[in-house]
Amino acid sequence: MKSHASSSQPQFISYLWACFGTLLLVAAAFMFYVWTEKRIDQANDLRYASHNLVEELRQSSDDLTRMARTYVATGDAQYRRNYNEIVDIRDGRLPRPRNYENVYWDLVLANGQRPREGDAAMPLMQMMREARFAPEELALLAAAKNESDKLVGLEIAAMDLREAGGDVAQATAMLHNTAYHRAKADIMRPIGAVNDSVDHRTRLLVEETALDANMARAAFMFSAVVLVILVWRAKRRLDASLGCSVDQLQAGMEKLGRGDFSDPLTVSDNARDSVWGWLAHTQQGLARLDAERNEAVERIQRISRLYSALSQCNQAIVRSHSEAELFERICRDVVSYGGMAMAWIGMIDKEHGRIVVAASYGGGVEYLDQLEVSLDPNTPEGRGPIGLSYHSGQPYWCQDYQHAPETAYWHAHGTRYGWASSAAIPLRRNGEIIGFFAPYSSAVNAFDHDVRELLLEMTLDIEFALKNFDREAARQQTDQRVQYLAHYDVLTGLPNRSQLHERARQLLDQARTSRCSMALMMLDLDHFKDINDSLGHTVGDSLLSELALRLTSCIREGDMVARLGGDEFIFVLRNVGSSEASDVARKLLDMTGQSYTVGVHDLKVTASIGIAMYPDDGLDVETLLQRADAAMYQVKRAGRHDFRFFTAAMQQRAARHLQVVNALRYALEREQMHVVYQPQVSLKTGRIVGAEALLRWSTPELGVVSPAEFIPAAEESGLIVAIGDWVLRQAVRQARAWLDAGFPPMVMAVNLSAIQFRTADLPSHVAQVLYEEGLPPEYLELELTEGVAVQDPQGAIATMNQLHDRGIRMSIDDFGTGFSSLSHLKKFKVYKLKIDQSFVRDISTDSEDKAIVSAIINMARSLGLTTIAEGVETMEQLEFLREQDCDEMQGYHFSKPLTPDAFRALLER
Numbered sequence: 001m002k003s004h005a006s007s008s009q010p011q012f013i014s015y016l017w018a019c020f021g022t023l024l025l026v027a028a029a030f031m032f033y034v035w036t037e038k039r040i041d042q043a044n045d046l047r048y049a050s051h052n053l054v055e056e057l058r059q060s061s062d063d064l065t066r067m068a069r070t071y072v073a074t075g076d077a078q079y080r081r082n083y084n085e086i087v088d089i090r091d092g093r094l095p096r097p098r099n100y101e102n103v104y105w106d107l108v109l110a111n112g113q114r115p116r117e118g119d120a121a122m123p124l125m126q127m128m129r130e131a132r133f134a135p136e137e138l139a140l141l142a143a144a145k146n147e148s149d150k151l152v153g154l155e156i157a158a159m160d161l162r163e164a165g166g167d168v169a170q171a172t173a174m175l176h177n178t179a180y181h182r183a184k185a186d187i188m189r190p191i192g193a194v195n196d197s198v199d200h201r202t203r204l205l206v207e208e209t210a211l212d213a214n215m216a217r218a219a220f221m222f223s224a225v226v227l228v229i230l231v232w233r234a235k236r237r238l239d240a241s242l243g244c245s246v247d248q249l250q251a252g253m254e255k256l257g258r259g260d261f262s263d264p265l266t267v268s269d270n271a272r273d274s275v276w277g278w279l280a281h282t283q284q285g286l287a288r289l290d291a292e293r294n295e296a297v298e299r300i301q302r303i304s305r306l307y308s309a310l311s312q313c314n315q316a317i318v319r320s321h322s323e324a325e326l327f328e329r330i331c332r333d334v335v336s337y338g339g340m341a342m343a344w345i346g347m348i349d350k351e352h353g354r355i356v357v358a359a360s361y362g363g364g365v366e367y368l369d370q371l372e373v374s375l376d377p378n379t380p381e382g383r384g385p386i387g388l389s390y391h392s393g394q395p396y397w398c399q400d401y402q403h404a405p406e407t408a409y410w411h412a413h414g415t416r417y418g419w420a421s422s423a424a425i426p427l428r429r430n431g432e433i434i435g436f437f438a439p440y441s442s443a444v445n446a447f448d449h450d451v452r453e454l455l456l457e458m459t460l461d462i463e464f465a466l467k468n469f470d471r472e473a474a475r476q477q478t479d480q481r482v483q484y485l486a487h488y489d490v491l492t493g494l495p496n497r498s499q500l501h502e503r504a505r506q507l508l509d510q511a512r513t514s515r516c517s518m519a520l521m522m523l524d525l526d527h528f529k530d531i532n533d534s535l536g537h538t539v540g541d542s543l544l545s546e547l548a549l550r551l552t553s554c555i556r557e558g559d560m561v562a563r564l565g566g567d568e569f570i571f572v573l574r575n576v577g578s579s580e581a582s583d584v585a586r587k588l589l590d591m592t593g594q595s596y597t598v599g600v601h602d603l604k605v606t607a608s609i610g611i612a613m614y615p616d617d618g619l620d621v622e623t624l625l626q627r628a629d630a631a632m633y634q635v636k637r638a639g640r641h642d643f644r645f646f647t648a649a650m651q652q653r654a655a656r657h658l659q660v661v662n663a664l665r666y667a668l669e670r671e672q673m674h675v676v677y678q679p680q681v682s683l684k685t686g687r688i689v690g691a692e693a694l695l696r697w698s699t700p701e702l703g704v705v706s707p708a709e710f711i712p713a714a715e716e717s718g719l720i721v722a723i724g725d726w727v728l729r730q731a732v733r734q735a736r737a738w739l740d741a742g743f744p745p746m747v748m749a750v751n752l753s754a755i756q757f758r759t760a761d762l763p764s765h766v767a768q769v770l771y772e773e774g775l776p777p778e779y780l781e782l783e784l785t786e787g788v789a790v791q792d793p794q795g796a797i798a799t800m801n802q803l804h805d806r807g808i809r810m811s812i813d814d815f816g817t818g819f820s821s822l823s824h825l826k827k828f829k830v831y832k833l834k835i836d837q838s839f840v841r842d843i844s845t846d847s848e849d850k851a852i853v854s855a856i857i858n859m860a861r862s863l864g865l866t867t868i869a870e871g872v873e874t875m876e877q878l879e880f881l882r883e884q885d886c887d888e889m890q891g892y893h894f895s896k897p898l899t900p901d902a903f904r905a906l907l908e909r
């Protein structure tokens with residue numbers, strides 16, 4: 001096609017060039033023709049002008065004759081003036097009137113009025129010379145003029161004669177005689193010759209020019225014909241090149257220009273290689289491009305719709321608060337924005353092996369109400385797109401829903417709702433398929449590559465959102481748990497300290513507003529620690545859980561009970577006075593005291609309760625708590641298992657306790673402590689066999705502080721470890737001093753707090769002190785209370801074994817008041833039991849105490865243990881003890897605790 005175009009196009013252009021050249025020839029011929037015509041006109045003009053001039057000469061001669069004869073005949077001077085004027089005009093002395101033609105003097109009126117104005121003055125002969133007469137013609141004319149001038153002389157003579165009043169007849173004869181006629185003929189003869197000559201000459205010229213004109217006309221006609229032929233050939237050539245008419249071509253191009261490719265241009269076979277053919281070809285190409293473009297636009301629109309749906313899907317992910325909300329939004333967006341006809345999301349019901357619709361949107365969703373999609377490949381409803389997708393683990397694209405065999409089970413629905421393609425895309429959670437995303441389209445092959453990619457991307461986003469929901473749910477659970485832990489006690493489910501403060505403040509505010517009283521109670525189990533220590537924390541926890549239920553059942557709705565930790569519970573009772581508070585406290589004590597069955601154990605516990613009243617005892621939670629605590633502390637001190645209201649005295653005691661603890665911190669470094677020694681005496685020999693080291697403390701501010709007050713304070717604050725260690729070293733050093741002083745060997749008994757006993761490496765530390773102070777271990781006795789073994793009997797036994805292995809003696813102090821079992825006692829490497837002074841105090845009068853003391857002595861004996869009774873003040877007590885075969889005694893009856901010097905003095909006695 002291209003080669004044809006290049007071969008035909010120059011031909012047409014050649015024609016154009018030929019047309020153009022011929023057109024130039026036509027134009028040249030035409031111009032030549034015009035020029036020849038002009039020359040003919042000029043020749044005719046010259047001929048005419050020459051004739052006029054010649055005629056003017058003849059006419060002027062005739063006019064002169066007429067004027068002269070008329071004057072002579074009439075004597076009218078006007079004719080004489082006319083005569084003169086004619087001569088003057090002819091000789092160039094007067095201007096020539098315009099169009100000075102031969103009739104001019106016929107028109108001049110008798111009164112002298114002229115028909116035309118004069119022009120420029122020029123002698124007739126000069127005009128003739130300028131009129132391009134041939135020389136011989138000019139010579140003839142000059143001769144004629146000369147003859148005419150001669151005749152003028154004759155005529156003037158005749159007129160002069162008439163004017164002079166002479167003979168008119170003579171004058172007339174002068175103008176009519178033969179001479180006159182001969183003279184006249186002499187003028188006319190050359191004029192006639194000139195006329196002939198001019199005629200001949202100009203006729204030749206015209207004929208000659210007419211020949212040129214004919215040639216020019218012929219050339220013009222010929223070239224015009226050639227031009228027409230060339231134009232016709234060029235047009236034919238152009239038509240052949242165009243392949244159609246120009247109008248048709250214009251219409252076709254306009255159509256193309258409008259982008260209208262609806263009707264294809266029809267091209268005959270021989271016009272294929274023509275502009276029309278190319279246009280048709282171009283139209284086909286453009287139509288194809290247009291179709292491709294439309295297809296691309298359609299595809300882009302479809303994709304952009306899906307992108308829009310994807311964007312909406314992402315917004316849905318961000319905005320949705322639940323899985324259900326997300327699924328609803330996704331289905332709606334993929335239909336509303338993604339151009340799908342319908343979409344649904346189904347979740348796998350593992351138990352029944354089927355799909356349950358979770359969300360849907362679009363036309364025909366009602367069909368889902370009776371949807372039957374199974375995961376069982378042995379059923380027709382299990383072999384559909386979802387079933388296939390489930391078993392392959394891949395998305396399934398059904399591009400022709402109404403004809404695909406796998407959708408045969410649902411064809412009726414597809415036809416009814418116009419679904420032409422569908423997809424089943426697995427939704428995964430933690431890699432496991434949990435459901436399917438199923439979009440439906442009303443177009444066949446709707447799921448092309450791009451659409452698939454987008455839908456898969458959308459599915460990934462959904463899975464991402466599900467993961468986030470899971471994370472969020474876990475986070476919320478953790479938050480709730482953290483919140484719960486922040487406000488509730490895990491073991492009992494009761495509010496904890498922080499919740500107590502918050503809620504108690506609210507209740508206080510209400511009480512303040514309604515001007516009501518309120519009670520805040522603190523309940524603490526008595527010796528609960530012993531249960532934990534002896535039976536283990538699991539048993540203790542079970543007991544506490546049970547207790548929490550009981551305590552909760554004792555209070556009204558709207559009141560509160562909280563657990564502060566350990567075995568400590570707080571109650572806030574609204575709108576109660578002290579009387580109602582007492583009732584509740586009793587109820588609580590009663591409820592607490594009932595037995596608990598924990599595993600194989602039947603347990604009993606008691607409690608101590610302190611009560612603070614709002615507004616009498618405090619206006620805020622902290623104060624009320626502090627005061628309830630102080631009241632509870634007093635119950636503990638007073639023997640436990642009771643309740644007490646807070647009093648001002650308690651407040652003072654609490655303040656004193658604080659003061660004591662603070663002062664204790666500096667007691668050693670300020671050397672406010674010293675040790676006294678109380679003798680221990682053998683009841684058999686009456687000799688001092690030992691000494692108990694007892695700590696004393698006095699400060700400038702507090703004065704003498706009893707060990708019964710400061711030892712518990714030191715134990716509570718942990719200061720007892722350092723203080724006890726100091727006492728140990730003092731006592732050992734003193735024992736060594738007395739040995740060095742030569743006194744008989746005796747045992748130095750040192751009280752060891754349970755807290756001290758549990759310090760790491762106690763045996764080696766004690767051995768170290770003995771070593772450093774140089775006292776043999778058999779001279780040291782550590783007085784332990786029964787409590788040391790309660791918490792960790794095995795550990796206590798191990799420690800005791802190590803002490804025993806180092807040769808250090810141990811005794812059980814305050815025996816009979818604690819919680820130790822006989823089985824434990826057997827395993828302890830103690831050698832002495834110290835009978836508590838509370839039993840000794842009344843043995844003279846109280847038969848029960850007597851029996852107890854007697855039983856302890858007998859039991860000790862049976863275990864091979866030595867006994868010592870403390871707090872012996874009277875002879876009666878001494879006698880009874882001796883009767884019971886008690887080994888040793890300690891008490892005021894023999895001696896109060898003594899300073900080292902006093903003790904030495906006693907020894908020296």
Ligand SMILES: Nc1nc2c(ncn2[C@@H]2O[C@H](COP(=O)(O)O[C@H]3[C@@H](O)[C@H](n4cnc5c(=O)[nH]c(N)nc54)O[C@@H]3COP(=O)(O)O)[C@@H](O)[C@H]2O)c(=O)[nH]1
Pocket residue numbers: 678692693694695696706707708711724727751752753783813814870871872873890891892893897
């Ligand atoms: N862990 C330590 N405990 C110590 C230490 N020093 C003392 N204590 C303990 O303090 C409690 C009170 O002691 P204290 O006021 O010293 O009383 C002791 C004796 O003074 C007193 N006693 C002795 N004989 C009699 C008497 O006939 N009548 C009477 N009313 N009181 C008497 O008994 C206390 C000795 O008790 P005990 O130790 O049980 O033998 C007291 O529990 C001390 O243990 C220390 O350094 N560390």
